[in-house]
Amino acid sequence: MKNEMVSPSLLDPAFLQKLERMKIITKRMMKGTQSGKRRSRQLGSSIEFADYRTYTPGDDIRQVDWNAFARLEKLFLKTFYDEQEIHVTLYLDSSKSMAYGNPSKFLVGKQLAAAFGYLSLHHFDRVTAYAFDQKIANHLPFLYGKAKVQALFRFLEELNPTVEGNINHALTNQKAIHGKAGVSIIISDFLFEEGYEKAISFIQSTNQEIILVQLLSKDELNPEFQGDLKLIDSESKQDKEITFSPYLLKEYHHTLDLFLEKIQHFANQRGISYLLVHPESSIEEIMVQAFKKANIIR
Amino acid sequence: MVWLALQNLYFLLIIPIILLLYLLKKKYEDQEISSILLWRRMILDIEANQWWKRLQKNLLLFLQLLFAILLILALLKPVFPTEQLIANHSIIVLDNSASMLTKEKDNTRFELAKEEIQKRIKALSSNQFITLILAEEKPRVLISKSSNKDQIRNILNSISINFGTTDDSAAFSLAHSIAMTEKDTGILWVSDGANQTFSTTESISKEIPFQHLMIGAVRENVAITSFVTMEMSKGIQGIIKMDNTGSSEKQGKLYVYTDEKQLIDVHSFEIKGKSSYSYLLNSLPKSRYYFGMLEVEGDFLEQDNQLYSVLYQNNERTGILVTEGNRFLQQGLSLMQNFQLTKLEQVPDQMEEKADIWIFDKQIPTKLPEGNLLIIAPTQSTPWWSYLGEKEGQGTPEVMKKDHSVNQHVPWEQVYINKLIKLESMDGLETLVRLGDEPVVTAGIVEGRKIVILHFDLQQSDMSLRPAFPIFLHNVVQWLTPKQSLPIGNATADELITIPFTANTIDRKIISPSGEETTIDINHGLNPLYKVPNQIGLYQISEKNEVEELQRFFTVSINEEESNIVPKMINFSNIEANEDEQSNQIADNKNIGYRDLSYWFIWLALIVLIVEGFFYYRGYE
Known part of the structure; x- marks a missing residue:
């Protein structure tokens, strides 16, 4: 049923099934006391045990391990990893330089965004998608639930790389953030005259864990x-x-x-995950091998 | 390095043309790419890098520029000063005397000298000239102020050794005066310096660069300097003189041969350095000439190791005059050169005396003597002719045979004859002069003898008072004595000598040692001048008269001085005082020769072109 919702031009249905088994690894999985605040949204994957700690007044007595108290006569609190929904933000570079390569970097960028979006929505994470060139060209905020996959895919398909890009200008803007902490995946070739550092630092500062996906075609890596x-620059015409x-x-x-x-x-210094992706590789290969290897998904 | 053709510098204009072409040539194909960011950064990187990396970018352009520059440099005629030619105009004086035949290792000095000159010819550039002078008896200018290398080479190759005398003073004077008339002219003297005397007598202008290219090292030489043979009372004797011009004692053997190449003597000898040695040969067998030859170990000049000697003959002719008394006749005959006259008053009974000529004046023997005869006014009959009496002479004598040597230059028309003697005509005699129908002079060959008969009594004529008389006597004696020609002494090559030929010969030839025959025209008189060719050895003179062929010899040998082969550097007397200055001058002058480097530049340019092609095909730019 969900396969039919997906545009076949963007991602292969068989691959989508594989995606359903994948999950974005976030470093934000904090130990917390808020266990049981929400129901587990995933069948078969219960709350993960984290540790014991001694009771201090004011703690939720529901979390006291009474079995332990029965044997030891001491109050211990059982702590669990808090499994919260994460907010995945997709930033796709839609400047003209992305239109190059065979397949084009932009197509592979869209496929990657779709893949990340799909697996996030599948895990009931919230997804916000931005397309940027010199500014935020388009965006699709706060998608939630598998039903939104279609909307996301449509949004991605309608994007066209036509103008010059400037990441620093586009992303250091209030329009480019949504205020929720989470994971931000920036897909771009990062070939910007004015650099990319400012934009990435800005996004990171909005409580985002960042994954940089750099797409460089064969002509760029090995001309x-x-x-x-x-040589004429596709964007600036210089x-x-x-x-x-x-x-x-x-x-x-x-x-x-x-x-x-x-x-x-730059990425290493700031604890940012970085991956160079060859658009010539198949999307499955990229997701299954490259991202897994880079410990970005599992 | 010196540039001889700086005017060609304007070819440098080609450089901006190449640059222009290079700039125009560049046609960039448009290629849109995603971003030129990295390319721009790369270029910034390169440009910030070392300059030569930037050069690498335009490698082909630089190779092209290098190629053009090398070609232009070649056009500028780069030359390297070499120590070869002495001045812009070099007067090369070559010593081709016999001492230059001295062996130096594998080559003779002469060959080495030629090689040295060849080197200088090679170094000759187009605006330099060479004059080549040979220091012979008279200095010979072979080529004057030429820069044609092939021509100079050809002439140089054709030069051979001169066995004659040399006059290097004259050659020096000539070279010096040529050098004085022209600026930037120097003298390059190429010789072994042995026997050179001019440097002590001549002085040289200080403005004239002079260089003596001394060829050869000190070498040993033993030579036969003279070989004389002579007929003496005890037989034929000879003396051979040998000189050792070297410094060490030498041992050797002397061989003497006859004209039939028969070995007649071998003599071993030892001769100290710088001394002479004479060897006496006694009782030599009769031979027309003798040949002496040396065999000495470590002798560096071979040509003076052999010498011919022609037997010195006492060539005095003898004559017997039988007369009762005729002062004019007696006087006329005794005045003749090389003629020994014996006077008899009567015909001797046995006729045993030997003489070249018998002269009978109004007497006649009954038996013909040995030798030739001049019979004047025979008034008796003999068994071999008949006297027919006297006849009055009328008119002037008429010459019948003008070209007969007896008649030559005799003014018979001035002679008056009163009475003629009539004789019966004889076979073999022909009338040379007649008066009316009667012969006045008859001559011919009878029984192998030459006979001249004067058909009148001298006292019955005024001939004795006329110039015709001594001329006639001379002619008669010349004709009657076949051996009257003088011996010829030792000559040197290229010398102009007088050869005394025998009268009445119809064919004269001189045969050189190499067998070359030179015919001497008989109209050139009895003592023609003959230029001895440049050949040493035995010369033969062959003369033919009506009766026989006479052969005589003469020798041509190396100038005795040439046996001294010790080389010597030429130092001028007038600049000995400041020798340093002179040697400096020579050293400076050495730097006037040039070696053309154009070809090297052209080769380099070619290599650059090949490298350029290589990079071009490699797609490097």
């Missing part, structure tokens, strides 16, 4: 240009005349490595 070319040579390509790789190192270093 095979030859001869004299006038150009650069370059006479290609093995030396120059070597230099490019060097520059690219520095760029990737920098973003990785």
Whole structure:
């Protein structure tokens, strides 16, 4: 039934089934005393035991382990991981540079956003989706429940990369945040003239755990240009005349490595998860292998 | 490095053209990509990097520029000063005397000298000139102020050794005066310096660069410097003189051969350094010439190790005059050179005396003597002719055979003859002069003898008072004595000598040691001048007359001085005082030669072109 709700162009139904078994790992799974505040929304997965601690006046006596009191005559509180709903925010870069690659980075970006959105909604997490270029181009706030998958997919499908992007401008804006703590997944190529650090820092500061997904096409990672070319920037239309040579390509790789190192270093310093994704790989491969390996989903 | 053609610098204009073409050539194809961010960063990185990395970007352009610059540099005619040519105009004086034949390891000095000159020819650039002078007896300018390398080389290759005398003073004077008339002219003297004398007598202008290229090292040499053979009363004797011009004692063997190449003597000898040695040869067998040859270990000049000697012959002719008394005749005959006259008053009975010529004046023997005859006015009959009496002479004598040597230059028309003697005509005699129908002079060969008959009594004529008389006598004696020609002494190559030929010959030839025959025109007189060719050895003179072929020899040997082969550096007397200055001058002058480097630049340019092609095909730019 739910398969029919999903647009087949974005994600394969068989893959959606696999997604249902996946879950975003958040570092926000805090130990808490608020166990039983909500019912478990997942059959078969009960409240996870965390620890014991001694009773202090004012504690909820319902949480006292009476079995332990019977044997030890001391009041112990049984503590559990509080399983709260998390708020997943998807930021998809829809600037023009994303339209490149085969398949395009934007398509793979949309598929990733759909996948993350789908598995989050499936686990009854709240999902907010933003598409940005120089500003927030479009957004779909506070989706909840599997029924909203269709809305999310439609929203994603309707997006088109047409204008120049500026992440720092687009995301450091009140329109780009919703005030709820949670996980923010930013999918972009991060090829922004003015950088990305400011935007990411801003989002992080709004109590978000951030996952950066960088999409770089094969042409960007391993260009095979030859001869004299006038490279034209798809967004800014600026150009650069370059006479290609093995030396120059070597230099490019060097520059690219520095760029990737920098973003990785930035992420590591701030406890941000980072993953470089090759859009040429299949979406299943990306989700199942890359993200799992990176400990982003399980 | 020096640039000889700086005017070609304007070719540098090609550099901006190449740059322009390079800029125009660049046609960039548009290629839209997602973002040029990384590319721009890369270029910023590169540009911030070392300058040569930036250069690498335009490698092909730089290779092209390098190629163009190398070609332009080649056009500027880069040259390296070499220590070869002495001035812009180098007068090279080459010593080709016999001492240059001295062996130095594998080559002779002469070959080494030629090689040195070849090197200088190679170093000759287009605006430099060479004049080549040979220091022979008369300095010979072979090529004057030429920069045509092939021409100079050809001429140099054609030079051979001169066995004659050399006059290096004259060659120096010539070179010096040429150098004085022209600026930037130097003298390069290429010789072994042995026997060179001019440096002590001549002085050199200080403005003229002079360099003596001394060829050869100190070498040993033993030579036969003279070989004389002579017929003496005891037989034929000879003396051979040998000189050792080296400094160490030498041992060797002397071989003497006859004209039939028969070995007649071998003599071992020891000769101290810088001394002479004479060897006397006694009782040599009769031979027209002798050949002496040395065999010495460690002798560096071979050409003076052999010498011919022509037997010195006493060539005096003898004559017997039988007369009762004729002062004019007696006087006329005794005035002749190399003619020994014996006077007899009567015909001797046995006729045993030997003489080249018998002269009978109004007498006649009954038996013909050995030797040739001049018979004047025979008034008796003999068994071999008949006297027919006298006849009055009328008119002037008429010359019948003008070209007969007896008649040459004799003005018979001035002679008056009163009475002629009539004789029966004889076979073999022909009338040379007649008066009317009667012969006045007859001559010919009878029984193998030459006979001249004067058909009148000298006292019956005024001939004795006329110039015709001594001329006639001379002609007669010349014709009658076949051996009257003078011996020829030792000559040197290229010398101009007088060869005394025998009268009445119809064919004269000189045969050189190499067998080359030179025919001497008989119209050139009896003592023509002959230039000895540049060949040493035995020369043969072959003369033919009506009766026989006469052969004589003469030798041509190396100038005795050339046997001294010790090389010597030329130092001028006028600049000995400041020798340092002179040596500096020479050192400076050494730097005037140039070695053309253009080809190297062209080769480098070619290599750059190949490298450029390599990078082009590798798609490197």
